[in-house]
Amino acid sequence: MPIRPLELHPDRLLPADPATRTLARELYRSVADLPIVSPHGHTDPGWFAGNETFGNATELLLVPDHYVFRMLYSQGIAMEDLGVRNRNADPRAAWRLLAENYFLFRGTPSRMWLDWVFAEAFGISVQLNAETSDLYFDTITEKLATDDFRPRALFDRYGIEAIATTESPLDTLEHHAAIRAENARPGGWQGKVITAYRPDPVVDPEFVSDQGGFRENLATFSEVTGEDCLTWHGYLAAHRQRRRFFAQMGATSTDHGHPTPRTADLSAAEAEALFTKVSKGSFTAEDAELFRAQMLTEMAGMSLDDGLVMQIHPGAFRNHNARVFERFGRDKGADIPSRTEYVANLKPLLDKYGNEPGLSVILFTLDESTYARELAPLAGHYPCLKLGPAWWFHDSPEGMRRFRRMTTETAGFYNTVGFNDDTRAFLSIPARHDVARRIDCGFLAELVMEHRIEDWEAADLARDLTYNLVKKAYRL
Amino acid sequence: MPIRPLELHPDRLLPADPATRTLARELYRSVADLPIVSPHGHTDPGWFAGNETFGNATELLLVPDHYVFRMLYSQGIAMEDLGVRNRNADPRAAWRLLAENYFLFRGTPSRMWLDWVFAEAFGISVQLNAETSDLYFDTITEKLATDDFRPRALFDRYGIEAIATTESPLDTLEHHAAIRAENARPGGWQGKVITAYRPDPVVDPEFVSDQGGFRENLATFSEVTGEDCLTWHGYLAAHRQRRRFFAQMGATSTDHGHPTPRTADLSAAEAEALFTKVSKGSFTAEDAELFRAQMLTEMAGMSLDDGLVMQIHPGAFRNHNARVFERFGRDKGADIPSRTEYVANLKPLLDKYGNEPGLSVILFTLDESTYARELAPLAGHYPCLKLGPAWWFHDSPEGMRRFRRMTTETAGFYNTVGFNDDTRAFLSIPARHDVARRIDCGFLAELVMEHRIEDWEAADLARDLTYNLVKKAYRL
Amino acid sequence: MPIRPLELHPDRLLPADPATRTLARELYRSVADLPIVSPHGHTDPGWFAGNETFGNATELLLVPDHYVFRMLYSQGIAMEDLGVRNRNADPRAAWRLLAENYFLFRGTPSRMWLDWVFAEAFGISVQLNAETSDLYFDTITEKLATDDFRPRALFDRYGIEAIATTESPLDTLEHHAAIRAENARPGGWQGKVITAYRPDPVVDPEFVSDQGGFRENLATFSEVTGEDCLTWHGYLAAHRQRRRFFAQMGATSTDHGHPTPRTADLSAAEAEALFTKVSKGSFTAEDAELFRAQMLTEMAGMSLDDGLVMQIHPGAFRNHNARVFERFGRDKGADIPSRTEYVANLKPLLDKYGNEPGLSVILFTLDESTYARELAPLAGHYPCLKLGPAWWFHDSPEGMRRFRRMTTETAGFYNTVGFNDDTRAFLSIPARHDVARRIDCGFLAELVMEHRIEDWEAADLARDLTYNLVKKAYRL
Missing domain, CATH: 1.10.2020.10 (uronate isomerase, domain 2, chain A)
Structure with missing residues (x-):
């Protein structure tokens, strides 16, 4: 095994055709040094609070x-x-x-x-x-x-303008409070680290983890909020309260990792009865699915009130490998994407709120067959819908290219929201944003080469896709 | 906002690789000026009749x-x-x-x-x-x-050899009659404008529009035809009669915009009982779906008799946005494609008529995942099946490329039918045909560059894809 | 119709971009003459036994x-x-x-x-x-x-190192025995022709053919093995016995052509009761599907014991054209791919055996939408899973490119198994392997051009994809 040099080629990931590459390189240079805005990810806020x-x-x-x-x-x-x-x-x-x-x-x-x-x-x-x-x-x-x-030095070194972490409503956000105190301290570190409201542990009746399942979480939810989270009314009030608190800790978005994007619009009485069932722990898989569906619509309603942007990340079959889950717990590489349906599933929510100018819902998918068929047509029509970037298994050169090729013609660029790194691997954040910038610039260069857009438009778009759209979409 | 020149680049949409582009340009030049044959669209025949x-x-x-x-x-x-x-x-x-x-x-x-x-x-x-x-x-x-x-001047200016509009069986076709009279008038305008038989308003029990729903339409159907369209026998006779009349007004095809491509082959007694149910207005969603399914098979049978080519355009979830539909009506940008299944759905029709040499059924899709998986294998086997071009949301440069890449290897070129513009935007017709010609020539040039076909074959194919196949497939 | 020269261009199927083509050509040259290993196909062993x-x-x-x-x-x-x-x-x-x-x-x-x-x-x-x-x-x-x-001369001329045919458990393998005798004969022909165990005729309760259906096959299965194949115990023993015999005749794999990849893990009592039902011939479609599902898991268990690699080839709707099937029988071009689901379907088998180091299951698909969504994530996690190459309708230049583009980023190259020609068209075998080598080298050259891998890695990979992976995956 010989020792070989490691060099990052300056033209990596740019299209092979020489003229296209020249154009792409120029576009890339114009955005390579823009700040990183990371509106969705899983870094540990404790890193930035403690700076160990x-x-x-x-x-x-x-x-x-x-x-x-x-x-x-x-x-x-x-x-x-x-x-x-x-x-x-x-x-x-x-x-x-x-x-x-x-x-x-x-x-x-x-x-x-x-x-x-x-x-x-x-x-x-x-x-x-x-x-x-x-x-x-x-x-x-x-x-x-x-x-x-140290975390703060790396944060600054890589030009991160803002980063969002993701927390459960049960989280005390003590690290975020510490960071904000540091930000406010004269001469203190100025890094912007915000949270995002991810209520799955108290929304999904089938939630399981080492730290306890849904019912334990409801009990904690009551403690944390002082509301009686075993009543539908108290449970909703608790959400409203925590959303407010999260917003105070910088959150501009919520995030929902449901198995499917199903939504529902039950009557108040039906919703309450369903909540009673799931909160007592005796429910069917269909009850659980319907409750998650109803909660997406409830969350959309709350977003209309408090202005948090709503992210829906559906389609993962979590913890597919039973033995790995038992032995190693959640998030161990055994989540597998599943076929996902948006058109019928989103209709109840869209019937209720789809034309509200104040609502913003960002849709993600692990099922690329929905890009051109469902997601681009939905986002190309509904004012509240935007498309999140290529996600997870598709956050890759080929995956990003497919995303652009399959969504742009129907949804345009301006119904998309820039890049998400979605990672807990802190040091990969600049690497991932760099890949996204290169791929987007390559795609734009191809459009210019085919005279589908002009070069000055490509330059505008490169900046929009890298920086402007994410700030606007996430209200940062 | 500076004022910038608008120029259509002569090489637009041709592949970026220089050698491939040279080949593609040559192919494109050989077909750029061929007449436009537009066998499926939604222009208003009144334009050509009145010429206002x-x-x-x-x-x-x-x-x-x-x-x-x-x-x-x-x-x-x-x-x-x-x-x-x-x-x-x-x-x-x-x-x-x-x-x-x-x-x-x-x-x-x-x-x-x-x-x-x-x-x-x-x-x-x-x-x-x-x-x-x-x-x-x-x-x-x-x-x-x-x-x-004026409409006729534009029709002539853009070299339209024939155009088909789409009408309901309830339409009197008075504009078509007027155009035919004009055609027959010595020195009269010679533009060929034909109709197509689109029976959805009297076939779909769930049909809704400002002008009335299915039951109102059945009443009108009776008036228009003199048949008793509240009996199964009379209803079928009315279809036969109107199809004949449409054929006299130039129609060579029917068109079916069903939610799914489901077909059925009920016994005569079952079909009659089902018709009775749906025509009385008391039916389930499944009844409606089954009735549409049965009617596709009935229509195929009538096509065998009268020679009309059958087009099936399935997979749109119509009027998805409830509020937009209420306020603005049908066809307002809120139709969203859905997952579509052809293999099981088409089997009843194909079991009955799939091997009939006289039948021609052109399949369209909004679900690109079916191109390589279902449609190309079906069209590459059944003598009655042909593939319509990339449709609607997929009538675009990337969409057309995906169509060719995913269907050609299994169905070949000769089980496809040329281009459809499918538009009500009259002036976009030549623009759309131009895009299709450019993309097809680019695709052919790529095949030549990879030595998968020879240059003389590409030249043949360019002409076939532009002109010959559409005339043959639509019996024009 | 002029007479035109037929020439195979040396650069056929290599990418059009000149620099990429140069690289691809070099890679191709390095593997063009490697031996052919054909681990899955449908040639007739009688050809090589009789050499007529x-x-x-x-x-x-x-x-x-x-x-x-x-x-x-x-x-x-x-x-x-x-x-x-x-x-x-x-x-x-x-x-x-x-x-x-x-x-x-x-x-x-x-x-x-x-x-x-x-x-x-x-x-x-x-x-x-x-x-x-x-x-x-x-x-x-x-x-x-x-x-x-003659068959043996062609076998040698095209550098076939090994070829696997596919036989039913009811097959006597007399041709394989004859070939092995010839191999063992001093100065005898040395071609390596092995079998593969394809038990569909005795596993699928809905199996039909000119030679008889499932129940007739069970009777023959009893005769051939001496086991009582109308008892669950005897039936399983018969499989074990025939698998052993097939392994003696060189088999290193089994093959399962099920309509879906559904698997099940029934209790012994449930499995026995289900077998009794299907073997008596009075069962529902769901019973048949569940039995096939259970048998995949049984076969995986047997593979753990005898080391045969398991191939699952799901997703074909067989004999779709009823009239063609009646008149011409099986395998007459009327098998149509269907939507296929792997994530839920494979879970019972994977829950039972998915983490066993000794098990190897090779998955194929006719539904390309599962490449990036389901198959690559599954194979990129489970130790027992590997991805078979682009199959059947997708064994084509564009199909292979889609396979690599949609699986590599998540599953890598090393969870794939080289090429299968899967053909009964003997002379097309070298042609098909040649196409695969060209396409893979083109894909690798593109990765090098975009600096995603280095040139020496591409050279390693070209050899692995052509020769090493197939030998390892099929235990040849």
């Missing part, structure tokens, strides 16, 4: 990144050996497993993001493989111990 | 084009302000709304079609924006008042 | 190739006239029908495969059309009578 150093290479780059360990697992490598839910794993040995199997990532976005992190963030100039495994582990681990690699 | 001048820019280009106003509506612009169902709207102010928001159409086919109309039809040489809004409105409106812009 | 000459052009290239005659049938040519199930057809006249209609295949893979066979295998240097029909028929038929065109 990160641990070692494995702890930062391998253990929390389910994109990485799911691929290794798919080839028979035990997650325990990678340090996932296993504090006894040797981090250096775990890193070596990644290094030896790094070829598995050829052609994947993880490879591009990681190489960016290695080269740009850590200044490593050789490729990762068995030979260089220890060099990597030591270099990264050493640098992480320095002040330059 | 069109009104102003807004009335011609904005109000009737749901592609245009749905995009504006999606960004919060009120349809009333655009003049949709609002005779009090100021057309100049409505036009200004389009002009100011024309950037929304970047990357959409509407932008390409409109720019073609502006530059080619009206000779405008600056781009549409807020600055040039009045110039546009005045230029267009003035030209529309001239004889050169 | 093939008959005439029509008998070899037209009659057995449902890709070819379904296209001709779709354009109204009677299958009888092509010699399908009609021994009275004049083979020369049948060939002429193909020749005259060869233009129908423009843009299809059949055209590329056939041209390869004509030029490479038979050395013909003019294109097939009406003028050259007899020349073709005579040239091919004459060559087929020579020793150079």
Whole structure:
């Protein structure tokens, strides 16, 4: 295994045709250094509140990144050996497993993001493989111990203008409070870290986690809010109260990770009866689905009142691998996308609120067959609907290209909302935004080459797709 | 907002690779001036019968084009302000709304079609924006008042060899009769305008419109035909009679805009009982669906007798936006495609008639996931099936490319039927045919470049896809 | 109809962009001459056992190739006239029908495969059309009578390292035994021809064929194995016994052509009761589906024991054309793909065996919408799952490109298994492998051009995709 140089080519991800590439390069240069606006993600606000150093290479780059360990697992490598839910794993040995199997990532976005992190963030100039495994582990681990690699320093270094984290209504948001206190302190750190309201743990009757399920969460919800969350009235009031509190902590959006985008518009009496059923814990799968559906419509109504932008992230079959879920818990690479239907499912919500000028709902999908068929036509008509970017498994060069090719002709660019990195892998954030900028500029260059837009329009659009649309859509 | 030149680049929509573009340009030149055959569309036959001048820019280009106003509506612009169902709207102010928001159409086919109309039809040489809004409105409106812009003059100017409109069985076809009289008049206008039989208003038990629903339509159907359309026998006889009459008025095809492509083959007794139920107005959604299904098979049977080509256009969820439908009626940009299944749905019809050499059924879809999976395999086997072109939301550069890429390898080119413009926006017809010719020639050039076909074959195919296939498939 | 030269361009199917093509050409050259490993197909083992000459052009290239005659049938040519199930057809006249209609295949893979066979295998240097029909028929038929065109000679000439056929458990495998005897004979032919265990005829309660249905097959299964296959216990034992026998005859895999990938994990008592129902022949469609589902899980359990790799080929609606099935039987071009769901369907099997290191299940699909949405995420997580190549209707240049574009970013290359030709058209095997190598090299070259992988990685991958992965995945 020879040692090979690691270099990020300046033209990476730009179209191969020389004239198109020249155009794309020019567009990319005009947006490459714009600030990063990250309106949806899963970083830990505690990082920015405490500003502690990160641990070692494995702890930062391998253990929390389910994109990485799911691929290794798919080839028979035990997650325990990678340090996932296993504090006894040797981090250096775990890193070596990644290094030896790094070829598995050829052609994947993880490879591009990681190489960016290695080269740009850590200044490593050789490729990762068995030979260089220890060099990597030591270099990264050493640098992480320095002040330059503390969370706030990295935040500033990568030009993050604002970042949103995602919290449950049960979260106290103490880290966000601490960050805001720091922001307000004379001479204090000025990084903008906001929260987003993700009520799944108290909205989904089938929610399960190590920390307890739906009924335990309702009890906590009552404690946290002082409302009686075992009554429909108190439960809704608790949501309103926490949404207000989240907004005070900077939130401009809510987020809903439902299995499907089903919505409902029950009468008050029906909704109350349904809530009674699910809150008592004796309900069918259909009851649970209907309750989630009703809650999307309730949340849309609350958004009309408090102005929070609503994000709907449907279509993941969570925790598909029963054994992995038992042993390792949620978010361990075993969430699998499912076929998703929007047209009938969204109708109840849209019938009620779809023409309200104050409402903004951002739709995501894991089912690309809905891009051209359902989502672009919906967003190209309803004033309240916008399309979130290519998401999760589709947050990749080919995935982003398909998104643009399949949505632009019907929804245009201005019913989309810029890029989301949606990650808990902090250092991959600039890498991911860089990929998105390159792919968008390549797509725009192709449109110019085919004389479908003019060059000055492409320049406008590059800036809009990178910076302006996200700020507008998320009311930042 | 600077004033910028408007120029249609001669190479627009041709592939960027220089060698491929050279080939594509040559192919395109060989078909660019072929006559337009438009076998399926929604122009108003009254235009050609009366040959009155069109009104102003807004009335011609904005109000009737749901592609245009749905995009504006999606960004919060009120349809009333655009003049949709609002005779009090100021057309100049409505036009200004389009002009100011024309950037929304970047990357959409509407932008390409409109720019073609502006530059080619009206000779405008600056781009549409807020600055040039009045110039546009005045230029267009003035030209529309001239004889050169009367419907027949435009028909001749753009080399339309034949155009089909679409009418309900309840339509008297008086305009078609007038046009045929004009055709027959010595020295009369020779434009070929034919009708197509679209029986949805008397076939769909759930049909609704401002002009009345299914039951009112059955009553009218009886009046128009002299048959008792409240009996199954009379109802079928009425169809046969009107189909004959439509054929006399030039029709060579029928058209069926069902929610799904479901077909059925009920016994005569079952069909009669079902008809009795739906015609009395007391039926379930499933009854309605089954009746439409049975009627597709009945229509196929009648096609075998009278030779009309059958078009099936399924998969639109019509009038999805309840409030827009109430306020503005049908066809207002709120039809949304749905997942569509062909394999099981078409089986009853195909079991009965699928191997009949005299039958021709042209299938369309709004669900591109069926192109390679269902439609191309069906059309690549059944003698009666052909594939209609990329339709509606997919009548666009990327949409057409996906159509060719996903159908050609299994169905070949010769199980397709050329291009349909399917529009009520009269002036966009040549623009749309031009886009189709460019995209097809680009696709053929790519096949030549990869040595999948030879250059002389591409030349043959360009002509077939543009002109020969449509004439053959529609029996024109 | 002029006579035109037939030449296979050395750069066919390589990307048009000149720099990309140069890279692709180099990659292709490095793998063009690697041996062919064909782990899944439908050639007749009798060819290699008997080594008789093939008959005439029509008998070899037209009659057995449902890709070819379904296209001709779709354009109204009677299958009888092509010699399908009609021994009275004049083979020369049948060939002429193909020749005259060869233009129908423009843009299809059949055209590329056939041209390869004509030029490479038979050395013909003019294109097939009406003028050259007899020349073709005579040239091919004459060559087929020579020793150079006997099955074993062709096998050796095309560098086939191993080929798997597919047999029913009821098959005696006498041809495989004969081939193995020949292999063992001093100086005997050394071609490696193995079988694969395809139990559909005794697993699918709805199985129909000219040779009898499921119940007749169970009776034969008892005879062949000496087990009482009307008891659940005996039936399972019979499978185990035949699998062992197939493995002795070289099989390394099983193959399951179910309508859906549904799996089940019934209790032993439930499974036995279900078997009793289906084996008595009185069952519902749901019973049949559930039985097939249960049997996939049973087969996975047996694979854990005997090490046979399991292939699941779901999603074909078999024998869709009732009249064609009646008249011509199975496999006559009337199998149509259907929407397919993997995430919920595979869960019972995966819950039971999905994390077993010894199990290997290769998934195929006819529903490309599942590539990025379901299959790549599943294969990118579960250790037992791998993705079979683009299959059947998608075994084509565009189909293979879609496969790579939609699976690589999530599943990587190393959860795929190389190429399958899956054909009964013997001479098309090298043509098909050649297409796959070209397309894969083109795809890799594109990744290099966009700096997503390095050139040395592309070279490694080209070899892996062509040769190494298939040997590993199929345990050859």
